[in-house]
Amino acid sequence: MSSIAIKGVKKAYAKNAVVHGVDLEIATGEFIVILGPSGCGKSTLLRMIAGLEEISGGEIWIDGKLVNKLEPRERGCAMVFQNYALYPHMTVAENIGYALKVAGVPKAERMQRVAATAKVVGLEAFLDRRPAALSGGQRQRVAMGRAIVREPKVFLFDEPLSNLDAKLRVAMRAEIRRLHRRLGATSVFVTHDQTEAMTLGDRLVVMNGGRIEQVGTPAEVYNRPATRFVANFVGSPSMNLMEGAIDRHGVFVYDEQRRIPLPGALDARLVGHKIVLGVRAEAAKLVEAGTPGSLPATVDFIEELGAGRVVHTDFDGLSFAVALSDAATFETGDPVGVMIDPADIHLFSIESGLRIDLPASQPAHATSL
Amino acid sequence: MEKRATFSSTTIGLLFALPMLVLIFVFFYWPSGQALYWAFTLEQPWGGGNTWVGLQNFRQLLSDPYYWGAISRSMVFGLGSTSIAMGVALLLALFTDREMRGHKAYRSVFIWPYAIAAPALGLAFRFILAPEAGFLSLINQIWPGLWNPALDGTDAMIAVIIAFSWKYVGYNFIFFLSALQSIPRSLIEAAAMDGSGPMRRMWDIQLPLLTPTLFFLLVINITESFQDSFGIVDIMTQGGPARATELMVYKIYFDGFKGLDYSGAAAQSIILMGLVVLLTIVQFRFVERRVHYK
Numbered sequence: 001m002s003s004i005a006i007k008g009v010k011k012a013y014a015k016n017a018v019v020h021g022v023d024l025e026i027a028t029g030e031f032i033v034i035l036g037p038s039g040c041g042k043s044t045l046l047r048m049i050a051g052l053e054e055i056s057g058g059e060i061w062i063d064g065k066l067v068n069k070l071e072p073r074e075r076g077c078a079m080v081f082q083n084y085a086l087y088p089h090m091t092v093a094e095n096i097g098y099a100l101k102v103a104g105v106p107k108a109e110r111m112q113r114v115a116a117t118a119k120v121v122g123l124e125a126f127l128d129r130r131p132a133a134l135s136g137g138q139r140q141r142v143a144m145g146r147a148i149v150r151e152p153k154v155f156l157f158d159e160p161l162s163n164l165d166a167k168l169r170v171a172m173r174a175e176i177r178r179l180h181r182r183l184g185a186t187s188v189f190v191t192h193d194q195t196e197a198m199t200l201g202d203r204l205v206v207m208n209g210g211r212i213e214q215v216g217t218p219a220e221v222y223n224r225p226a227t228r229f230v231a232n233f234v235g236s237p238s239m240n241l242m243e244g245a246i247d248r249h250g251v252f253v254y255d256e257q258r259r260i261p262l263p264g265a266l267d268a269r270l271v272g273h274k275i276v277l278g279v280r281a282e283a284a285k286l287v288e289a290g291t292p293g294s295l296p297a298t299v300d301f302i303e304e305l306g307a308g309r310v311v312h313t314d315f316d317g318l319s320f321a322v323a324l325s326d327a328a329t330f331e332t333g334d335p336v337g338v339m340i341d342p343a344d345i346h347l348f349s350i351e352s353g354l355r356i357d358l359p360a361s362q363p364a365h366a367t368s369l
Numbered sequence: 370m371e372k373r374a375t376f377s378s379t380t381i382g383l384l385f386a387l388p389m390l391v392l393i394f395v396f397f398y399w400p401s402g403q404a405l406y407w408a409f410t411l412e413q414p415w416g417g418g419n420t421w422v423g424l425q426n427f428r429q430l431l432s433d434p435y436y437w438g439a440i441s442r443s444m445v446f447g448l449g450s451t452s453i454a455m456g457v458a459l460l461l462a463l464f465t466d467r468e469m470r471g472h473k474a475y476r477s478v479f480i481w482p483y484a485i486a487a488p489a490l491g492l493a494f495r496f497i498l499a500p501e502a503g504f505l506s507l508i509n510q511i512w513p514g515l516w517n518p519a520l521d522g523t524d525a526m527i528a529v530i531i532a533f534s535w536k537y538v539g540y541n542f543i544f545f546l547s548a549l550q551s552i553p554r555s556l557i558e559a560a561a562m563d564g565s566g567p568m569r570r571m572w573d574i575q576l577p578l579l580t581p582t583l584f585f586l587l588v589i590n591i592t593e594s595f596q597d598s599f600g601i602v603d604i605m606t607q608g609g610p611a612r613a614t615e616l617m618v619y620k621i622y623f624d625g626f627k628g629l630d631y632s633g634a635a636a637q638s639i640i641l642m643g644l645v646v647l648l649t650i651v652q653f654r655f656v657e658r659r660v661h662y663k
Binding site for chain 1: 553555556558559560561562563564565566569573574577578
């Protein structure tokens with residue numbers, strides 16, 4: 001068991017910086033998910049923890065030990081790769097047992113531990129097969145087995161589920177969660193899939209452009225996105241964002257017909273400024289066109305999801321999604337009204353993209369413009 | 370409907386293959402057939418008729434201790450040059466694969482020796498390995514007479530093996546390097562995460578995955594060492610001293626064109642061909658089993 005501390009870690013290839021000074025503390029036994037779009041530096045960060053990538057600046061500590069200059073094998077991490085990276089010339093048993101063989105574990109004990117691991121990942125029947133004779137899900141299990149057999153201090157997962165089909169992915173997700181509960185090892189899981197991130201992580205780290213945008217529990221990240229990027233990236237459908245100005249009555253003005261009064265006391269600093277207002281699709285409601293207080297819109301198209309549906313409406317050029325749990329009585333082209341509860345809005349600075357908390361709701365975290 | 374000239378697919382296929390078939394026939398089957406025919410006849414040196422003698426040429430050869438000497442020398446030469454050429458190439462490729470800086474230059478530089486004609490190569494090595502003036506004359510200054518391929522048969526054999534290996538190191542290197550680079554990076558990284566150091570990774574991961582290439586090069590190198598060695602031997606030692614470097618292919622030339630024993634040389638060609646075929650079969654039969662194709 002072990003904790004990881006990442007202090008001001010940077011990575012640059014030649015003169016190209018890809019990770020710009022990341023700070024992160026990971027507690028012992030915690031399951032951390034690093035979420036971000038491709039190219040945000042999340043895999044690079046993971047590989048720096050693993051020791052597969054040199055660290056250009058800053059420090060990484062594992063279990064109170066500075067590991068910057070240590071070889072991967074000296075760090076005590078196990079890693080599951082995106083393409084599994086199974087040794088094609090070895091059987092499943094040899095694949096799982098390779099780390100033990102390298103460590104010089106006697107054959108009898110090795111066989112016993114491989115068998116025990118195979119049982120955990122449900123591969124007892126396949127120990128003599130080569131990876132080429134396995135399905136995608138089975139290969140994934142071999143990769144997991146290879147990681148857990150040596151009882152590592154830290155598990156690193158580099159998008160391990162992205163090569164599986166949707167159904168298998170959900171099943172493996174549950175299995176990883178169960179495995180973590182059972183082994184309790186510190187885990188860092190990198191993904192670009194927000195559902196995976198929300199369901200797996202004790203805490204989420206949202207990265208963008210080589211920087212951390214927000215660290216928090218899945219609920220925190222969803223309910224109080226720290227930046228415009230997080231608001232847009234986390235949640236499906238993504239949060240509706242509108243740019244507009246605050247007038248002197250404390251009302252957000254998108255255009256003449258669409259105004260949303262801000263909740264709480266008027267924040268004098270905001271008046272007259274342009275600002276980004278965000279509303280989750282789940283927080284908005286659809287009403288009859290012309291209902292007082294609603295924003296006029298036209299139904300653009302409807303996405304049927306089975307359990308619910310997402311109605312994409314049009315604000316004269318801006319797309320605004322509304323999630324409904326009941327049957328849609330609207331059709332494409334219908335004029336409707338969108339009702340927004342002022343308590344459900346999120347505000348972001350247009351320049352910095354940072355979250356703005358209104359004085360009445362969260363005075364302690366108010367960010368100045 | 371428009372009228373078109375149509376050919377059956379067999380005809381048109383044969384037409385396309387014809388130039389190649391003609392080439393193969395003229396340069397391979399015809400000479401081979403002729404050699405096979407000569408091997409069973411006694412040909413007059415100055416032309417003008419031959420006599421069918423059956424297996425007499427073969428019987429004569431196989432009861433000739435000099436011929437058996439040539440066979441065993443060819444074996445020594447083949448094994449020696451193949452192991453040096455492949456061993457050195459593999460080492461170079463493994464090191465190049467780890468530190469890829471300047472690899473493009475390596476690649477083109479290492480293939481050059483293969484493009485050099487065997488006689489030119491032989492001449493170069495004759496100078497390089499000359500006992501009185503070459504690089505190795507230094508050894509003779511310290512231990513006089515230690516190195517002299519013109520007098521010592523073992524030295525001469527070493528000299529031709531080195532020259533031949535040098536030519537094939539570059540060829541093998543290209544194959545090894547591209548095979549190494551086709552091994553996914555993540556496999557090496559996974560092995561590193563499993564606690565395996567660089568040497569161990571070469572042994573456990575890279576070499577087993579190289580076996581298809583190793584096998585292919587083994588077959589090619591053995592075959593070429595039996596057939597492509599003539600130019601080097603002819604320029605460097607002419608089979609000497611005292612037949613110490615008289616390989617099978619050189620003996621064919623010598624008996625046929627110097628000794629004017631066309632029939633004996635033809636029989637030797639047939640035996641050489643048979644031997645190469647046999648060796649290749651053996652390799653496919655016994656070595657290929659250990660190859661891991663992906």
